[in-house]
Amino acid sequence: MRLRLAVLMFGLILVGAGCSGLQARGPMVATIDEKAAIADVQIIVLDKGEMTEEQARQALAENAATFQLYREAKTLNLFAYLFSDKTILVNATYSQLLDRTSILAATTLAISPSQDGIWVKATAKKQARVVLDVKAAKDGKESAP
Amino acid sequence: MTLEELKLKLGPDLLPWAEKYGPTILTMGAADLMAFIELALKGDQAAAYAAVLAKMPAGDLLAEWDNAHADWGAANKANALRIATQKEALAAVVSILLKIVTAALGLAVLL
Numbered sequence: 001m002r003l004r005l006a007v008l009m010f011g012l013i014l015v016g017a018g019c020s021g022l023q024a025r026g027p028m029v030a031t032i033d034e035k036a037a038i039a040d041v042q043i044i045v046l047d048k049g050e051m052t053e054e055q056a057r058q059a060l061a062e063n064a065a066t067f068q069l070y071r072e073a074k075t076l077n078l079f080a081y082l083f084s085d086k087t088i089l090v091n092a093t094y095s096q097l098l099d100r101t102s103i104l105a106a107t108t109l110a111i112s113p114s115q116d117g118i119w120v121k122a123t124a125k126k127q128a129r130v131v132l133d134v135k136a137a138k139d140g141k142e143s144a145p
Numbered sequence: 146m147t148l149e150e151l152k153l154k155l156g157p158d159l160l161p162w163a164e165k166y167g168p169t170i171l172t173m174g175a176a177d178l179m180a181f182i183e184l185a186l187k188g189d190q191a192a193a194y195a196a197v198l199a200k201m202p203a204g205d206l207l208a209e210w211d212n213a214h215a216d217w218g219a220a221n222k223a224n225a226l227r228i229a230t231q232k233e234a235l236a237a238v239v240s241i242l243l244k245i246v247t248a249a250l251g252l253a254v255l256l
Contacts, residue, residue, distance in 0.1 A: 019231075021224045093220050099191050101213055107198040108206055115203050126210035133217035140228040143218040 020140035021091040028073055028087035029138070035066050036135035039128035046125045053117035059124040060112050063131065064105040070134060071102035094137060101130055146171060165212060169201045 024032055042059055045051045051059075075086035076095055090098065105127065112120055129144070136143045148167045155163055173181070177200060184193035198206065 020228060021220070093223075096190075097213075097217055097220060100194060101217075103191055103195045104198060104206075104209055104213055107195060107201075108210075110199075111203060111206065119203055119207065123207055123210060126207065126214065129214045130210065130217055133214060133221060136221045137217070137224060140225055141221065142225045143214070143221045145218075 020138060022094040022134070022137040023081075023089045024087055024138050025081070025089075026087050031069070032135050032138050036132050039131035042128045043125060046121055046128075051121060051124070053120060056117065056121045056124040057112060060105075060109050060120060060127065063124070063127045064102075064109040066131065067098070067102040067105040071098050074098050098134075165208075166197060169197060169205055172202075173197075173200050 042051070046056075070088060073086060074088040074090050074095060075081050075084075076090060076092065077086075078089065080086045081089040088098075108123055108127070112123070115123075133143045148163070148171060151167050151171065152160055152163050170178070177196065181193055181196045184190075184196060198209070201209065
């Protein structure tokens with residue numbers, strides 16, 4: 001009995017150790033990595049001043065869709081994560097951050113048609129940093145400044 | 146009401162929030178404010194937040210992305226620290242178990 005308890009405790013420690021507050025499974029892992037890779041390129045292109053206004057507007061639309069995808073895929077429930085179509089397991093902090101970011105991206109996209117190219121490009125860069133934040137969360141790493 | 150007048154009515158812990166969201170809230174009409182209160186009291190945080198964002202000037206909305214990035218950064222820092230602590234705790238447990246196992250195998254002298 002004691003041995004079983006010890007094995008159980010050790011197993012729980014193993015399961016809990018090193019787990020991020022935001023975890024992904026299946027294709028969502030690759031999706032988060034791919035979106036972050038695109039965001040990396042976007043930041044470089046924006047810094048060089050080589051992104052057109054049209055491309056920046058497209059980025060806002062794609063980012064809004066990405067954050068909406070993350071929001072719909074997330075769950076706080078381990079069983080839903082393991083046995084349903086939910087592919088992102090989060091703690092309460094990350095759940096709120098994904099909700100907030102998705103709402104912010106949707107609102108940003110909604111007002112973007114009335115904004116000029118400078119605003120759109122500045123917003124695209126700030127959004128790209130948050131796309132990278134999501135990957136950092138999944139990887140259990142600190143965000144880039 | 147001005148932002149300064151609003152800040153005088155709030156505690157010091159809310160002043161940074163007043164700086165961020167006060168200007169927008171002060172531009173909201175009575176109907177919008179009532180709608181926000183209703184949503185917040187109903188527990189529909191997402192809709193309540195969206196209601197404030199919808200009234201935010203474009204410049205403030207841009208700054209809100211900085212706020213979001215800062216909050217993600219704080220969460221990720223805490224997350225990374227927690228993971229590191231967990232790994233250290235696991236390493237300590239494994240180290241103790243390794244000593245016991247090697248002792249049981251008569252290899253303690255090698256450690």
